[in-house]
Amino acid sequence: MDRIDLPSLVYLVILGSVIGLWFFAQNRASPGKLAQHAAIWGLIFLGAIAVVGLWGDIRQTVQPRQTVMTGGRIELPRAPDGHYYLTAEVNGVPLRFVVDTGASRIVLSQQDARRAGIDTGELVYTGRAFTANGEVRTAPVRLDRIEVGPIRDTNLRAVVNGG
Numbered sequence: 001m002d003r004i005d006l007p008s009l010v011y012l013v014i015l016g017s018v019i020g021l022w023f024f025a026q027n028r029a030s031p032g033k034l035a036q037h038a039a040i041w042g043l044i045f046l047g048a049i050a051v052v053g054l055w056g057d058i059r060q061t062v063q064p065r066q067t068v069m070t071g072g073r074i075e076l077p078r079a080p081d082g083h084y085y086l087t088a089e090v091n092g093v094p095l096r097f098v099v100d101t102g103a104s105r106i107v108l109s110q111q112d113a114r115r116a117g118i119d120t121g122e123l124v125y126t127g128r129a130f131t132a133n134g135e136v137r138t139a140p141v142r143l144d145r146i147e148v149g150p151i152r153d154t155n156l157r158a159v160v161n162g163g
Helices: 006-026 031-062 110-115
Strands: 085-090 093-098 127-131 134-148 151-161
Touching: 006 031, 093 110, 110 151, 127 151
Parallel strands: none
Antiparallel strands: 085 093, 085 134, 127 134, 134 151
8 A cells, every 4th residue: 555545544533533432431430441442442443453464374374285195195185376386396495386187287487497507597488388478488408306295206308498
């Protein structure tokens, strides 16, 4: 939020004032009870603000993560954006992949290829791939190894996306 929404701020101040005045008017006969209720509501509001502020961290803790089951089965939860992501070690470096059931190859970005120890300056982009965003050039590479938990494969063909 780059700027303050003045009409919303004015509305919230008026609403808060009306609720506060009503609260004080209802409890004016017993100031001890008033202080107790005010403290309880204050703690409720602080808790709500803390949950909103920490929601990203809380969601990561509560949300299930990828699981490698016995027999080589991998379970991936759907991410909030609707996609499925897999973290795999490529040449010993953990990389995050988008799982695309319609893909015919393992595709690395140039940045991920560099992280995995592939010299992207020497790549020759001779292939083509057709994606939802259009055509991109690809360079064939070999991955020494890829691992997901105890599942391991070696000498795999993949491509580096030139886009």
